[in-house]
Amino acid sequence: MILALRALGVGDLVTATPALRALRAAYPDRELVLAAPGWLAPLLDLVGGVDRLVPTDGLGSPAPTPPAPHAAVNLHGRGPESHRLLAGTRPGRLLAYANPEAGHHDGPSWRADEHEVDRWCRLLDWYGISADRTDLDLRRPAPGGVPTGATVLHPGAKVPAKRWPPGRFAALARELAARGHRVVLTGSRDERATARRIAADAGLPPDAVLAGRTDLGRLAALVAYARLVVSGDTGVAHLATGYRTPSVVLFGPVSPALWGPPPGRSEHRALWRGEQDWPRWDGVGSHPTLAAVGVDEVMAAVDDVERTVRVSGAAAT
Structure with a gap:
């Protein structure tokens, strides 16, 4: 068994897709188990390659139960908590960023200015596992009754x-609807x-409000299908x-250089x-870098x- 830890959210799982697929290719005969929040289960088939999910809601969860994995892979972070959680499974090998505090001296050094996709591809590459950072395409599900x-x-x-x-979202929705877009609004139940x-x-x-009405x-x-x-x-x-x-993503306070769409894809704008220089933020509402848009x-x-x-569609035909 290969155990990978990524006990975070939707974007975190999607950005780890190249790394998970690389682990699948590197260990084709081993069961690939992902330790992640249980509510992410609907995305596993869309990512592909993962055999089983062990519900793990953050680092406060107990270590996944035996058997001990052939290898445990820390795709969660660099801190001692995540290292120790995986070490508690008694893996044959721990693939992780170096963290002497956790007793793990192996592995590459962490880079704070690295894109999230590249971070996990580089980790695996250090251990001799090749990962393709561009391998981000998800499997397309059936429409399932959604617009x-x-x-x-x-x-x-x-x-x-x-x-x-x-x-501003209301003003944007009004303008898009006036131009013939069928606008829907998504979000959690709380939103x-x-x-x-x-x-x-x-x-x-x-009926344009789908927030709280769609599962993952x-x-x-x-x-x-949007x-x-x-x-x-x-x-x-x-x-x-x-x-x-096609997407337009509004960034702030974190730079798209760390979490944005990959370069070379014409379908996305960040x-x-x-x-720019911004006044000190009081911590309330949108960050100034976002509010400026x-x-x-x-x-x-x-x-x-x-x-x-x-244009690209016309050229393709």
Whole structure:
């Protein structure tokens, strides 16, 4: 058995896809087990290669039970907690970033300025396992009754600093609807009230609010068959990358150089104003780098990405 730890969220799982597929290729005859939150299970078939999920909700969970794995792979982080969690499974070998505090002197050094996809590919490469950073495409699910061809606006994010102001999402939704887009609003159950307010302000019908009404599998299908996705730096943006669905992603305070769409893909645009000097942030509401992005700028990016997709589609035919 090969045990990989990635006890995080949707975007974290998607960015680890190249590493997980590399482990599958390196150990074709071993069971590949992923220690991750149980609610991510619907994505496993879309990533492919993972045989089984062991529900692991963060580093406070107990170590996965025996048998001891042939190898344990820390795709979670560099800290002593994640190293010790995996060491507790008594693996034949631990593949991880070096952490003397945890007694792990093997492995490469951590780089804070590295893109999340590259981080885990480099870790495996250090151990002689080749990983392709461009191998991010997810398997396309059946539509499953979700709208196809919709423009998905995802105003929420777990981190408040990453949320673009709701009023701007409403203005954006109004403009997109006026141009013929079928706009839907996604999010968690806790974000449903915000999505309803945005829909009302934008003049959208109540059935445009899908927040709290789609499980993870249906959300993935919605993104896979969408016309366009506009969101902050959150899991939905990574699903759009995995399906090459045209997207505009609003970044702040974290740079797209660390979490953005991969270079060379014409389907995606990342908006980032973090290279400027900003006043001190009081920690309330959208981060200044995100709040600085206006509706006109987003619409320009939408026009640009859709024009690019049309041209590339015409060239392909």
